[in-house]
Amino acid sequence: MPEREIAEQKMSYRQAVREAMREAMNRDDRVYLMGEDVGLYGGCFNVSEGMLEEFGKERIIDTPLSESGFTGCGIGAALGGMRPIVEIMTVNFSLLASDQIINTAAILLHMSGGQFNVPIVIRMATGGGKQLAAQHSRSLEGWYSHIPGLKILTPATVEDARGMLWPALEDPDPVLIFENTTLYNFEEAAPVNGTQVDITSAKVRREGSHVSIITYGIGLHKSLKAAEMLSADGIEAEVIDLRVLRPLDNQTIFESVRKTHRAVIVDEGWKSVGLSAELSARITENLFYELDCPVERVCAAEVPAPYAGHLEKASLPQPENIVETVRQLGGIYG
Amino acid sequence: MADSKTETKSREVNAQLKSGKRKQAGSGKDNARLMHHLLAQMIRIRRLEEKSYELYTREKIRGFLHLYDGQEAVAVGVMEVLEREDAVIAAYREHGQALAKGVSMNSIMAEMYGKTTGCSGGRGGSMHLYDKETNFFGGSAIVANGLPMAVGLAQAYKMQKRSSLACCFFGDGAVGEGEFHESMNLASLWELPVLFVCENNLYSMGMPFELAEAETDLLKKAASYRVEGERVDGMDVTAVLEAARKAVDYIRSESKPWFLECQTYRFRAHSMFDPERYRDKSEVKEWKKRDPIKMFSERLMDEGLLDEKQLADIESQAQQEVEESVGYAEESSDEPIETLSRYVYSDMKNSE
Ligand SMILES: Cc1ncc(C[n+]2csc(CCOP(=O)(O)OP(=O)(O)O)c2C)c(N)n1
Ligand SMILES: [Mg+2]
Numbered sequence: 001m002p003e004r005e006i007a008e009q010k011m012s013y014r015q016a017v018r019e020a021m022r023e024a025m026n027r028d029d030r031v032y033l034m035g036e037d038v039g040l041y042g043g044c045f046n047v048s049e050g051m052l053e054e055f056g057k058e059r060i061i062d063t064p065l066s067e068s069g070f071t072g073c074g075i076g077a078a079l080g081g082m083r084p085i086v087e088i089m090t091v092n093f094s095l096l097a098s099d100q101i102i103n104t105a106a107i108l109l110h111m112s113g114g115q116f117n118v119p120i121v122i123r124m125a126t127g128g129g130k131q132l133a134a135q136h137s138r139s140l141e142g143w144y145s146h147i148p149g150l151k152i153l154t155p156a157t158v159e160d161a162r163g164m165l166w167p168a169l170e171d172p173d174p175v176l177i178f179e180n181t182t183l184y185n186f187e188e189a190a191p192v193n194g195t196q197v198d199i200t201s202a203k204v205r206r207e208g209s210h211v212s213i214i215t216y217g218i219g220l221h222k223s224l225k226a227a228e229m230l231s232a233d234g235i236e237a238e239v240i241d242l243r244v245l246r247p248l249d250n251q252t253i254f255e256s257v258r259k260t261h262r263a264v265i266v267d268e269g270w271k272s273v274g275l276s277a278e279l280s281a282r283i284t285e286n287l288f289y290e291l292d293c294p295v296e297r298v299c300a301a302e303v304p305a306p307y308a309g310h311l312e313k314a315s316l317p318q319p320e321n322i323v324e325t326v327r328q329l330g331g332i333y334g
Numbered sequence: 335m336a337d338s339k340t341e342t343k344s345r346e347v348n349a350q351l352k353s354g355k356r357k358q359a360g361s362g363k364d365n366a367r368l369m370h371h372l373l374a375q376m377i378r379i380r381r382l383e384e385k386s387y388e389l390y391t392r393e394k395i396r397g398f399l400h401l402y403d404g405q406e407a408v409a410v411g412v413m414e415v416l417e418r419e420d421a422v423i424a425a426y427r428e429h430g431q432a433l434a435k436g437v438s439m440n441s442i443m444a445e446m447y448g449k450t451t452g453c454s455g456g457r458g459g460s461m462h463l464y465d466k467e468t469n470f471f472g473g474s475a476i477v478a479n480g481l482p483m484a485v486g487l488a489q490a491y492k493m494q495k496r497s498s499l500a501c502c503f504f505g506d507g508a509v510g511e512g513e514f515h516e517s518m519n520l521a522s523l524w525e526l527p528v529l530f531v532c533e534n535n536l537y538s539m540g541m542p543f544e545l546a547e548a549e550t551d552l553l554k555k556a557a558s559y560r561v562e563g564e565r566v567d568g569m570d571v572t573a574v575l576e577a578a579r580k581a582v583d584y585i586r587s588e589s590k591p592w593f594l595e596c597q598t599y600r601f602r603a604h605s606m607f608d609p610e611r612y613r614d615k616s617e618v619k620e621w622k623k624r625d626p627i628k629m630f631s632e633r634l635m636d637e638g639l640l641d642e643k644q645l646a647d648i649e650s651q652a653q654q655e656v657e658e659s660v661g662y663a664e665e666s667s668d669e670p671i672e673t674l675s676r677y678v679y680s681d682m683k684n685s686e
């Protein structure tokens with residue numbers, strides 16, 4: 001294979017996902033895309049626009065509304081030697097496929113004593129912030145990351161949207177990729193041909209010495225904004241993008257907290273019994289004596305997403321809340 | 335983990351079936367051999383189930399245990415026309431299907447004992463038998479959960495231009511689940527080689543079939559998805575075999591799904607925790623008159639295709655196999671607790 005040139009190009013998150021799928025399908029004919037409205041409609045978020053024309057209906061498969069049926073079908077096809085990308089419109093609808101995801105994909109390897117791994121990739125949109133109300137605005141990636149056997153990816157940058165799919169397809173086990181709907185239009189320069197990013201580690205997206213803000217997905221962008229605001233105040237926040245919610249990369253998180261001695265977790269999921277609680281527990285269990293103050297959390301309010309714009313905004317973590325939380329950390333003005 | 339004896343036999347019989355020899359064989363030697371084989375397969379299952387019951391009461395087998403007594407003709411008849419490469423996806427009452435597909439009795443018994451030598455390494459138990467070698471894909475205890483998997487395996491086979499099919503077994507209860515309807519629709523819509531085998535034993539736990547379904551004519555349901563099918567006496571192994579052969583011929587030549595309803599009856603309780611309040615003992619007694627093993631062996635004797643000695647041989651072989659499997663399971667070792675977190679991810683490093 002000739003050396004690829006690594007040229008950078010400004011592209012949207014949406015385009016990045018599309019390019020990733022196109023590349024994967026060109027590279028490996030076992031890969032195909034299946035989901036509701038992925039073909040004729042071009043994807044409900046326009047992600048797969050043009051792919052039906054490019055790859056044909058054998059490989060870009062429009063499914064009826066049968067989340068459980070076509071997700072389970074993807075599992076079977078993966079067992080049969082294919083490498084399906086199953087697109088579920090949004091995480092909210094994935095609940096109808098949760099039997100297949102949780103009762104089959106996540107545990108088949110185990111139940112079969114190691115005989116049947118399930119190399120499936122399931123992509124779905126997630127998150128709120130678009131006034132779509134309670135049934136269309138959930139962030140359940142943390143909830144899925146409770147399940148042993150699943151790998152949970154949350155690309156927050158265009159580079160990750162572009163690069164995470166291929167290693168996910170190469171992974172022998174089921175990988176769920178959560179794309180925050182508010183990120184699809186986000187543009188950034190990213191390698192045109194996709195670089196090989198890993199799907200195992202968290203990344204420091206901004207260095208700082210006073211506090212570690214640990215987040216993922218859309219929370220990364222809000223946290224980076226907060227970090228800029230804090231910087232004007234003389235507080236330098238380190239921002240960690242988890243990237244992978246399961247298995248969590250303890251090392252990167254701990255290294256950062258060891259340096260800053262303070263941690264704030266930003267998660268658009270609910271606070272109670274969720275991902276942020278897990279992160280807080282891990283930090284406290286492992287780094288209790290390194291901490292200058294208690295771990296704080298900025299999460300979604302404990303309500304279903306309201307429709308009214310001002311209420312929804314108030315229900316989700318905003319940069320201002322993050323700034324406020326950091327400012328109140330013990331000793332932060334040192 | 336396949337039992338080599340049974341497997342060779344199955345293969346020979348399959349070859350006969352495919353070449354059409356079996357049909358002409360009529361009263362010939364080949365036919366007698368096939369008949370003996372079918373009978374032996376059913377008897378193997380029955381003896382395994384009886385032993386499992388006994389071992390459960392002795393607390394050697396724990397957890398949930400769902401026995402297949404009474405339904406043997408379905409698994410044996412259908413499996414006889416499948417190839418090794420065809421996928422079988424079953425539910426939690428699947429010892430019979432596993433055995434008939436060629437999973438060894440030793441590994442099934444060891445699985446129920448929770449031993450490392452079990453066909454699922456002791457991680458699955460009675461409800462989760464898996465065997466890659468024989469393309470036996472479980473073993474799912476979520477009602478109707480295996481049907482979409484069958485659709486997907488068939489989709490993969492079609493995409494790869496392989497001639498294999500996927501055969502899923504499920505109960506009458508599964509028909510109420512959305513996954514049944516979604517799977518039938520997808521398989522038909524996409525013209526996938528799936529054999530849907532519904533074992534209608536008239537109850538889903540304690541729920542009588544006619545109280546569960548507004549439309550009890552399952553062929554109408556199939557037809558509503560434009561899936562062709564047939565209803566067959568699931569207590570008659572040769573009737574099942576013929577129906578399955580017709581189904582498989584259709585699936586392979588048309589690349590379309592087929593729905594086979596096998597009318598059958600479970601002789602034992604739903605599981606080991608079932609007081610059976612929902613059915614009359616007389617009903618069970620009535621159905622036991624149609625015991626697939628009894629009926630078939632009597633018929634063969636009437637037709638002069640089986641004598642007492644041959645039957646006794648089949649019985650003693652099955653008995654011996656069962657005893658051996660118990661010995662095997664007893665002697666097999668437990669998995670060390672150190673490897674508990676194995677099999678969560680293919681790469682063990684990722685277990686956190
Ligand atoms: C989705 C789901 N709901 C309920 C159960 C509990 N349950 C286990 S078996 C069963 C009855 C299923 O009956 P059927 O499909 O007819 O199979 P049979 O037991 O007759 O072989 C029920 C309700 C389950 N395992 N899965
Ligand atoms: Mg039933």
